[in-house]
Amino acid sequence: MTIQIPEKANYIIKTITEAGYEAYVVGGCVRDSILGRKPEDWDITTSAEPEQVKKLFRRTIDTGIAHGTVTVMLEKQGFEVTTYRIDGKYEDSRHPKEVTFTPNLFEDLKRRDFTINAMAYNDEVGLVDIFGGMQDIENKVIRCVGDAQARFEEDALRIMRAIRFSAQLGYTVEPGTQQAIRLLAPTLQNISAERIQTELVKLITSPHPDTLRMAYELGVTRVILPEWDKAMETPQKHPHHMYHVGEHTLKALLEVEPKKILRLAVLFHDMGKPDTASVDEEGITHFYGHAAAGEEITRHILRRLKFDNDTVSQVTKLVRFHDYGNALEPDMRMVRRAVNKIGEDIFPLLLQVKQADILAQSDYKREEKLERLEQWRVFYERIVAEQQCVSLKTLAVTGSDLIAIGMKPGKSLGEMLQKLLELVLEQPEYNTKELLLQKAEEFFEKA
Ligand code: ATP
Ligand code: MG
Numbered sequence: 001m002t003i004q005i006p007e008k009a010n011y012i013i014k015t016i017t018e019a020g021y022e023a024y025v026v027g028g029c030v031r032d033s034i035l036g037r038k039p040e041d042w043d044i045t046t047s048a049e050p051e052q053v054k055k056l057f058r059r060t061i062d063t064g065i066a067h068g069t070v071t072v073m074l075e076k077q078g079f080e081v082t083t084y085r086i087d088g089k090y091e092d093s094r095h096p097k098e099v100t101f102t103p104n105l106f107e108d109l110k111r112r113d114f115t116i117n118a119m120a121y122n123d124e125v126g127l128v129d130i131f132g133g134m135q136d137i138e139n140k141v142i143r144c145v146g147d148a149q150a151r152f153e154e155d156a157l158r159i160m161r162a163i164r165f166s167a168q169l170g171y172t173v174e175p176g177t178q179q180a181i182r183l184l185a186p187t188l189q190n191i192s193a194e195r196i197q198t199e200l201v202k203l204i205t206s207p208h209p210d211t212l213r214m215a216y217e218l219g220v221t222r223v224i225l226p227e228w229d230k231a232m233e234t235p236q237k238h239p240h241h242m243y244h245v246g247e248h249t250l251k252a253l254l255e256v257e258p259k260k261i262l263r264l265a266v267l268f269h270d271m272g273k274p275d276t277a278s279v280d281e282e283g284i285t286h287f288y289g290h291a292a293a294g295e296e297i298t299r300h301i302l303r304r305l306k307f308d309n310d311t312v313s314q315v316t317k318l319v320r321f322h323d324y325g326n327a328l329e330p331d332m333r334m335v336r337r338a339v340n341k342i343g344e345d346i347f348p349l350l351l352q353v354k355q356a357d358i359l360a361q362s363d364y365k366r367e368e369k370l371e372r373l374e375q376w377r378v379f380y381e382r383i384v385a386e387q388q389c390v391s392l393k394t395l396a397v398t399g400s401d402l403i404a405i406g407m408k409p410g411k412s413l414g415e416m417l418q419k420l421l422e423l424v425l426e427q428p429e430y431n432t433k434e435l436l437l438q439k440a441e442e443f444f445e446k447a
Helices: 007-018 028-035 050-056 105-110 133-139 148-154 157-169 175-190 193-204 209-217 226-232 245-254 260-268 290-304 309-320 332-342 347-359 366-385 399-404 411-426 433-446
Strands: 023-026 044-046 060-064 069-074 077-083 085-087 099-101 120-122 126-128
Touching (some): 148 175, 157 193, 209 226, 245 347, 260 309, 399 411
Antiparallel strands (some): 060 069, 120 126
């Protein structure tokens, strides 16, 4: 096994080795190189202590000296160089309380989470694979280094990482590792929302977002996303559907591009269903108002997981409108209204969410639904191509135009602009200054 180490990383390894220490690339970059994936960053592990590393390079940054990490800067690129270490006891499934440096590579590899992440490499020694990482790559297995239960007890975040790597790589989780996850999933409550968020996003934007099913089965979502468990336990008996809410959502996730906003919107689109379910005399399930209910639940979840405001705003809008207009034959007017309500920037994403939703439903009326969606798309493209006005931004009159004809600034001015926009949404040809000012005066006199 040879790994093509980039020139700069190799220079660092050579420099450290020539000074009499050991140095290797380690962890994610070794794993990804073996898998033929392009590593994001090249981490280096060394027997040299931070002060010794700092002496060898002109520009270094004390990234995490206490944990043994120094960033070596070569031109504009930074490389994390970390001293071999043994992690002390972890506090509250979070950080190691203390770390001890060690001259022994074996000890450093032993503290790492999974066998596939516990390999090191340099040109001289080749691959150092003490825990069978290569074999687990061949068998496509995520397995803890050492005793799984002990490893998750040290750091519960590893539970999320196991599931996320399984989703990213399409690997199974080794039975003993699964059992330990099941046992220790409740300790995930000690992990910060930010770190859960990071892992959850990696999971759902992976090639296998349906690994969320395993997260449910192992009791993980019950702790980090209990709303998901409700979805997995909400049946829907309806001609449009053939799966329960959770299974339908997993199918839909697979039907949409792996972009964060889209995958989040699809994940949450039906979260309002469990709380709005009702059954009619014929035994058909209905979920009246589930989109509005879902919007609120989604906002609550995203805030709890500390997502940024922009993400919250986009995803909640997509959830709110995912069913919008589904029952009606679309026309230009309706699509203009929809674009106005949802926002020009988000609207194309809505079409993608709708498509995934349809593809994850039963075959019943599928062709019709897809045709209708295609019409939405055609109308939308026409609106864009013709630069039709769908918001105040491109309305032919502004507040100052209205003030110029004698209106007073304030609330009524805003209402007037809104009224004119409504008119233009109905009839785009009205979007000229002349016509709109004329209309404004008419409205003004009537008021
Ligand atoms: P990616 O960068 O794709 O998220 P990675 O495996 O490189 O995956 P990093 O968080 O960059 O993950 O960590 C680099 C290496 O550090 C890992 O490969 C692993 O060896 C070790 N590591 C990271 N987090 C933990 C942890 N919580 N417990 C034990 N070892 C860990
Ligand atoms: Mg990494």
